[in-house]
Amino acid sequence: MAQINVVPYIDVMLVLLVIFLVTAPLLKQGVKVDLPHVPSKPVSSQPTQTPLTVTVNAQGAFFVNQGANPTQALDAAALRHIAGEILSKHPKIQVYVRGDSHVSYGKVVEAMGILQQVGADKVGLVTEPPAADSRH
Template identity: 90%
Template sequence: MSRRYRRRKPMAQINVVPYIDVMLVLLVIFLVTAPLLKQGVKVDLPRVPSKPVSSQASQVPLTVTVNASGAFFVSQGANPAQPLDAAALRHIATEVLRKHPKIQVYVRGDSHVSYGRVVEAMGILQQAGADKVGLVTEPPAAKTRP
């Protein structure tokens, strides 16, 4: 007994079911990871008119945050994990600046923290090897006319 094999005609339609499956998986991944990308430490930045920072650098800047209670937090593209003391801040900043000497360094100081605490953070960063340290502010609130 011989079997006859019929030749199938080529399909002229695109099967989009696998693409839909991939898109749904990506949607779920992005929905789960999106809340993790939010910056962690809440700081009430001073409102000062200033020029925006140019983002020409290819690296994520090193940001030191001083919250209202005076605790230091370090972030470099990720969420700051836990409060640090001055020695831990100096150690982390030294390591980052040793690996990336041209990295931009910023200090975010809460408007209710003592000025000395923000200056202390700037001094630690300069001792760690930062040539320039920038201060982060927010633009003033827009004035509404009556």
């Protein structure tokens, strides 16, 4: 017989499929933030690259989505260093701040100030749209 037995290959592919299905949900990274609910217009321009997003959680810790592990809390000096490196490489990148609704307003303003000090021309704030039943 001159045919290739493909049954072992199918077994390996099914095992890999199961592994990927189990591990895929675990790869999601991010910081849990309760964004304020504010009516606002969505950003209309489509970014050419992933924007730089700085997250301030309820405890006032900073997180960056580019160039650093998003699960690692940063202080102001580390945020200044990491954001400065990213903005020096990509000066036209869009910059956003996600602030938890329970964090002090001063921490969000501190993040915005740091970003502007290291070269961000414009800094946007990320909010959630209000729930449909709360609109009047």
